Amino acid sequence: MSFTVVTFLLTILFFGTYDAHGLQKSKHNKVVVCYVASWAAYRPYQGAFSIANLRPEFCTHLVYAFAGLNVTSWTIRSLDPWADTEKDVIGNYRKMTALRQQYPGLKISLGIGGWNEGSKNYSQLASSPDRRRIFIASTIEFLRMYEFDGLDLDWEFPGSRGGVPDDKLNFLRLVKELSDAYREPRLSLTAAISADKKTIDQAYNIPEISKYLDHIFVMAYDYHGTWDKKALPNSPLRSNDGLNVEDSITYLLQQGAPAEKLVLGLPMYGRTYILTTPPEKPDVNPIGLPALTTGFKGPYTGQEGFMGFNEICEAQTSSEVWTTGWDNDTNTAYAIKQNHVVFYDSIKSIEAKVEYAKKKKLAGVMVWSIDTDDFRGKCYKSEFPIMKAINKVLADTSDTLTSPVPVPGPNTSSVQFISYIVLMLSIMMIYFTV
Ligand SMILES: *[C@@H]1O[C@H](CO)[C@@H](O)[C@H](O)[C@H]1NC(C)=O
Ligand SMILES: *[C@@H]1O[C@H](CO)[C@@H](O)[C@H](O)[C@H]1NC(C)=O
Ligand SMILES: *[C@@H]1O[C@H](CO)[C@@H](O)[C@H](O)[C@H]1NC(C)=O
Ligand SMILES: *[C@@H]1O[C@H](CO)[C@@H](O)[C@H](O)[C@H]1NC(C)=O
Numbered sequence: 001m002s003f004t005v006v007t008f009l010l011t012i013l014f015f016g017t018y019d020a021h022g023l024q025k026s027k028h029n030k031v032v033v034c035y036v037a038s039w040a041a042y043r044p045y046q047g048a049f050s051i052a053n054l055r056p057e058f059c060t061h062l063v064y065a066f067a068g069l070n071v072t073s074w075t076i077r078s079l080d081p082w083a084d085t086e087k088d089v090i091g092n093y094r095k096m097t098a099l100r101q102q103y104p105g106l107k108i109s110l111g112i113g114g115w116n117e118g119s120k121n122y123s124q125l126a127s128s129p130d131r132r133r134i135f136i137a138s139t140i141e142f143l144r145m146y147e148f149d150g151l152d153l154d155w156e157f158p159g160s161r162g163g164v165p166d167d168k169l170n171f172l173r174l175v176k177e178l179s180d181a182y183r184e185p186r187l188s189l190t191a192a193i194s195a196d197k198k199t200i201d202q203a204y205n206i207p208e209i210s211k212y213l214d215h216i217f218v219m220a221y222d223y224h225g226t227w228d229k230k231a232l233p234n235s236p237l238r239s240n241d242g243l244n245v246e247d248s249i250t251y252l253l254q255q256g257a258p259a260e261k262l263v264l265g266l267p268m269y270g271r272t273y274i275l276t277t278p279p280e281k282p283d284v285n286p287i288g289l290p291a292l293t294t295g296f297k298g299p300y301t302g303q304e305g306f307m308g309f310n311e312i313c314e315a316q317t318s319s320e321v322w323t324t325g326w327d328n329d330t331n332t333a334y335a336i337k338q339n340h341v342v343f344y345d346s347i348k349s350i351e352a353k354v355e356y357a358k359k360k361k362l363a364g365v366m367v368w369s370i371d372t373d374d375f376r377g378k379c380y381k382s383e384f385p386i387m388k389a390i391n392k393v394l395a396d397t398s399d400t401l402t403s404p405v406p407v408p409g410p411n412t413s414s415v416q417f418i419s420y421i422v423l424m425l426s427i428m429m430i431y432f433t434v
Helices: 001-016 039-040 081-087 091-097 120-126 129-145 167-181 196-204 206-212 244-255 309-317 347-359 385-395 412-433
Strands: 031-037 062-070 075-078 107-112 150-154 186-196 216-218 262-267 269-274 304-309 323-327 332-337 340-346 366-369
Touching: 001 039, 001 062, 001 269, 031 039, 031 385, 039 062, 039 081, 062 091, 062 120, 062 150, 062 340, 075 081, 081 091, 091 107, 107 129, 120 129, 120 167, 120 269, 129 167, 167 186, 167 196, 167 206, 196 244, 206 244, 206 309, 206 366, 216 244, 244 262, 244 347, 262 347, 269 309, 304 309, 304 412, 309 332, 309 340, 347 366, 347 385, 366 385
Parallel strands: 031 062, 031 366, 062 107, 107 150, 150 186, 186 216, 216 262, 262 366
Antiparallel strands: 062 075, 269 304, 269 340, 323 332, 332 340
16 A cells, blocks of 8 residues: 555544544534524524524524513523414524534533623622522523523622622532532533623622633624724734733633633624724724714624624625725734625634634633534535634644544444444545555
């Protein structure tokens, strides 16, 4: 056999094997947490994203966003019972947790809270030992009923937006009591936290909550938006005003968050602005230019001031004339059309952030949210270009190795069986062709 054939066989042996759980061995040991916005299924046209569009092989963890709080009974509840629990007989909760059969090792959590749920009701929940006890018991029953692996707390935020100063201590109590209760049955506990220093100070006792949370997801975005009345990046890696990814992570590490529990949040969206005066030349860098207090919407997400990565890249490939640029100081991409500006994370800026997470030895990265990647592959040659870029940087391999592929089997032994058949067929083919 020639040298190339030997190399090829060795490649199959080393990279085509499966671990004890039947999952193809991950090419990296970092976590990739993928939030899935359940309401993305209602987006119009090609923007609609349902569980059938998910490609879990790009993620080590999925988070179903979001469940809510019943403030009559102080229990966890579905915010969309038809879609979550009834649709197609089993509902989306069970559809998502059933993905574990095809992707053994995938961890699937249920997120509770989110921006629209506000802070006040969670503040009232956390303030009372009885309410916490009832709530915690309800989560265990709920998670087990739908076979989730754990709970992700998305209270935005303790101590602000209608919360009170006591929230900081009460959030710690809630986290500690949840973590105690989740030892048996073993459930995971994570939280998504603000990346803003002021909010962090009001909301979290970082060293203490770090003891009880399995991972801390840092929402390192929304640093700027139309509220600034100036066009500024959503998620700068660096800046001189302290509002950027590196300063947030540095601050959390200084506060005592262990690097191995921190997960860097990456936005799969940009923030939009309408400049008060259109720039004279389209190739201007729009950073800091005066803007109106309202931005514009994308055709799928329909949220003023916000555009998914898929909407941004599709606009650029359409007949509309967008001028794109790169701000090197903040590691941010932008696109301009007359007085319309969007600052966003391109593949290049995401890659730099993943490199940064690796350099700081963080647990990994999180994406908000996988449903606005170019999941239909309309802009690039392939689907999910951002998820692929993330996994590639984490694996730090050359172009020849593709991302992990899904395993077809229902269980370990059949998966291994299939992998051995594939290996045997490959060896036979090589013998016939050489
Ligand atoms: C909240 O819980 C109460 C008591 O169990 C129940 O009657 C009510 O329907 C629930 N409300 C919602 C919105 O789920
Ligand atoms: C909080 O609970 C109240 C009921 O007490 C409800 O009306 C309100 O919508 C909840 N807040 C949010 C932001 O969901
Ligand atoms: C862009 O920024 C990086 C990181 O700060 C720096 O190393 C590089 O020299 C910059 N490139 C240019 C062209 O300014
Ligand atoms: C796994 O698959 C093998 C062969 O396909 C079968 O014999 C075995 O019973 C299965 N195990 C489980 C737990 O389903």
